[in-house]
Amino acid sequence: MKIAFIINDHDTEKPNYTTPGLGYAAYKRGHDVYFIGVGELSYASKGHLSVRCKTASEAKFNSQETYFKAVQKAEFTRISSEKLDVLFLRNNPADEIGTRSWAYSAAFIFGEIAMRNGVLVINHPSSLAVAVNKMYFQHFPEVVRPKTIISRDHDEIKAFFKKQKQKMILKPLQGSGGTNVFMMDKKNEHNLSQTIDAISRDGFVIAQEYLEEATKGDTRLFLMNGKPLEVNGKYAMMQRVNATDDIRSNIHAGGKPEAVKMTDQIMELAEIVRPKLVQDGMFLVGIDIVGNKLMEINVFSPGGLNVSGQMYGEDFFTPVIESIEKKVNFKKIYPDYLYNSRLATL
Structure with a gap:
């Protein structure tokens, strides 16, 4: 399988982030893995996606960190959508606000081209275009929203x-x-x-x-194919505790991650949002929960899968890649039959 990940930029992507972890898991399973910065996207005259990208496959890597550092040091190579099986859109448009406005919508626009070329694109690019601002959140049932x-x-x-x-x-x-x-x-x-x-x-x-419960931070839960991501009875989730005197629990804003147990209330919230996520082709998302309400649904580049794995001693990356492998196989079995949005969450 040839799988490419779109990131914001090679220089700003950290080796311990979630996307390099997904790439490393795919690499360990013998797949050809490519990383594409938003600025390396292009459209070829023949009507397909053509990109400059980086990859590392010549050596054996024993850790995610050494693997991705090798990727960052690698020379650029080029690949087209004609050769790709999967394009995973893992860039965060919000990071481009005020700095690179041209990059804000680039990934899902070029993702549409790749999709028309027969590439499996996740999360579904048309839905990402709708979800690019927080108004998308208001389309979920009122019972789960503040x-x-x-x-x-x-x-x-x-x-x-x-x-x-x-x-x-x-x-x-x-x-x-x-x-x-x-x-x-x-x-x-x-x-x-x-x-x-x-x-x-x-x-x-x-x-x-x-929400008064926000003083305790929020709970980030990963959903894959609309369901909580689980390995050996442990869920890819964490409590993100606010920094002192700071209402923000996001880890990049100073929040601290802690282990948290799954509850019936969290499972119920996940079940309520599942139908729309599946319908929209949202393969891998992170939902942020405070009390009995959802605060946010991150459909672009939810982070923390690496942190959850370390916290519970489980590999949450490999099941994600295994699920993608099944989708690629389904696409071969049903050529030109399954819509990308349906295949993305199958």
Whole structure:
């Protein structure tokens, strides 16, 4: 199997990240693995995807770190969608905001080309195009979401603030990783207009119900093919505990990961979101849970699979690659029959 991973950039991808872990698991299973920065994508005159990429296959690597460092040092080579079996879109568009605006939508646009060339593209690129901002989250059932409004109107947001007893979360419609997320309450109410202005400068503002359980952080759970990712009775999940005096539990924002047990409540939330994720072709996603509500659904490049593996002493990467292998086999058995969106979560 020839599988390629799209990442933001070779220089910013860390060897211990989730995507290099997936690549290393595929490499260990004998597959040809390629890494593509968003800037290396191109469209060839013959109508197919043509990319510059990096790969490492000449030596035997004993760890994910040594493997990916070799990838980063490798010279660029070129491959086309005519030779690929799988294209895994693992870049984060939010990281491009304000720096490389041209890269924001590039991966799923070029992913559509690869899909038309017969490549299995995961997660499904058409759905990713819809999910590129947090409005996608509002399409899931109300029972799993905190009370939310999305607006640029100061009066509307201030009215929501009063309705929420002067305690709410403000964040941008576009973005991730805890960037520009603010908790507003009586203490900083005098900064409310200024905060709305700062966020709305780049688009719409999400005003969201504050959940008291958020003081304990959130729970990140990985779903594969719409179901919790499980190995030997252990789930790919972790509690992300807030840094001191910081409402953000994202690890890159200073949150600390801790082990957490699966509960019936978490399983119920996962089951509620499963039908839409399956319908949308969202193969591998991370859902973030606070109390009995979902705070976010990360469909682009959910991180922490490596952390969960280390925490529970299990390999969560290999089952992901094994699932992709089955999809490639199904595609060969049913040529030109299964839609990419269905195959992605089969």
